[in-house]
Each structure stands twice: as C-alpha cells, then as structure tokens.
Amino acid sequence: MGKFKKGLFLGGLLGASMMWMSTTKKGKEIKEKLLDQAAEVYLDLKDKVVSSDAYDKMTKNEFVVMAQQAVDKYAVRNGLADKTKKMMTKLVSTQWANLQKELKKKKK
Numbered sequence: 288m289g290k291f292k293k294g295l296f297l298g299g300l301l302g303a304s305m306m307w308m309s310t311t312k313k314g315k316e317i318k319e320k321l322l323d324q325a326a327e328v329y330l331d332l333k334d335k336v337v338s339s340d341a342y343d344k345m346t347k348n349e350f351v352v353m354a355q356q357a358v359d360k361y362a363v364r365n366g367l368a369d370k371t372k373k374m375m376t377k378l379v380s381t382q383w384a385n386l387q388k389e390l391k392k393k394k395k
Contacts (some may be wrong), residue, residue: 290325291385321371324361326376332357332379333386342390347383354379 332354336342355376362372 311346325375328361329379350383351380
C-alpha cells in the first residue's frame with residue numbers, strides 16, 4: 288500500500304492547500320485521512336474494473352468517469368464536503384497509469 292499512497296500523494300499535489308496539509312499537524316491528519324479514503328475508493332473501483340469484461344478496451348476518459356461516479360457514491364455515503372470530494376476525485380483519477388500496470392501484471 289506504500290507505493291499506492293506515494294502515487295496518490297505525488298499525483299495530488301494541489302498547490303497551497305497541499306503545502307498547508309504538509310506543514311501543520313492538523314493538515315497532516317487530514318491528508319492521511321484523505322489518502323486513506325481515496326485508497327479505499329480506488330480499491331473498490333479497481334475491483335469493479337477488473338470484474339468487468341471490457342477492462343482491456345477501457346480508455347482513460349472512461350476510467351475518470353467511473354472514478355467520479357465512485358467518489359460521488361462514497362461522498363454521499365460518508366457525507367463529504369464538495370471540496371473534499373473534488374480533491375478525492377482528482378486523486379483517484381490520477382491512478383490510471385497505476386491501474387494499467389496492475390492489470391498488465393495480472394495478465395501475465
């Protein structure tokens with residue numbers, strides 16, 4: 288899970304808000320919580336993609352749409368604010384390359 292979190296963090300650098308999240312104790316707690324929630328959504332999304340028969344033909348745009356839908360459902364279930372939902376959508380959407388790598392490993 289370490290590589291996943293690292294990938295999420297690198298893909299999710301979002302300017303000044305991330306600077307705040309990196310420098311304060313409260314910000315670090317929020318960042319960890321957000322990364323954990325994004326990881327949970329990504330794992331659910333990955334399972335959904337793998338279980339579908341069309342994952343070989345899936346495009347990045349289709350993945351992003353699925354990520355938005357997954358985050359929307361998660362946000363409703365957990366009462367997330369809009370800003371948190373947008374940030375989580377960006378974090379999960381940036382994992383397209385990681386998903387492709389994981390799927391290639393599974394094929395072999």
